[in-house]
Amino acid sequence: MKADKRAARMREIEAVAYGLIAEQGFEGTSMLAVAKAAKASNETLYRWYGDKKGLFLSMVEANTIDVRARMEAVLAEGTDPVEGLRQSAPVLLEMLLGEKAIALNRAAASDPTGQLGQALAAGGREQVFPLLQQLFGAAIRQGQLQPPKAGEIGTLFMHLLVGDMQVRRVIGTMPEPSAQTVARQAACAMDQLEALCTG
Numbered sequence: 001m002k003a004d005k006r007a008a009r010m011r012e013i014e015a016v017a018y019g020l021i022a023e024q025g026f027e028g029t030s031m032l033a034v035a036k037a038a039k040a041s042n043e044t045l046y047r048w049y050g051d052k053k054g055l056f057l058s059m060v061e062a063n064t065i066d067v068r069a070r071m072e073a074v075l076a077e078g079t080d081p082v083e084g085l086r087q088s089a090p091v092l093l094e095m096l097l098g099e100k101a102i103a104l105n106r107a108a109a110s111d112p113t114g115q116l117g118q119a120l121a122a123g124g125r126e127q128v129f130p131l132l133q134q135l136f137g138a139a140i141r142q143g144q145l146q147p148p149k150a151g152e153i154g155t156l157f158m159h160l161l162v163g164d165m166q167v168r169r170v171i172g173t174m175p176e177p178s179a180q181t182v183a184r185q186a187a188c189a190m191d192q193l194e195a196l197c198t199g
Helices: 003-024 031-037 043-048 052-063 063-075 079-097 099-109 115-141 153-162 165-170 178-198
Strands: none
Touching: 003 031, 003 043, 003 052, 003 099, 031 043, 031 052, 043 052, 052 063, 052 099, 052 115, 063 079, 063 115, 079 099, 079 115, 079 153, 079 165, 079 178, 099 115, 099 165, 115 153, 153 178
């Protein structure tokens, strides 16, 4: 199977897995159940993902594709870094508060071994945060932003952007925000960051 067809098929399988996890929880979802629901062979799932935790990691990584692509494009194109951050912020926030990220976080939170949490960090934060740091580094080198007086600029930005919203989404006290709400929150976070980190 060609790489693009395999990638598309994997996304189809993972979409089915999201549905089963929402209904039955991660522990209650077996690879065989995913295979049957996705009309795939169990052997194919084990060959492509290794095991259920490998499937989870692939779901995490796939969920960050748009964010990583946006940030990588900004860095490759040499876009003004602050403008690049403004373009990337709503994409990042939409991903973090979207149904897929919330399902993944709920699964990780219910795992007493911590292995899903480690996979969530490896496939999510550790893939995205370094790109965010590169954008902040470029903005600081160009004199557009200054490091905060206390703490680290990327961490400060994430606090301003997300706050407790992802936790509220995970525990079910906040609905998925509209695109307009996401855009407003992202713009507000950037405005606050610039107010705190410019001379």
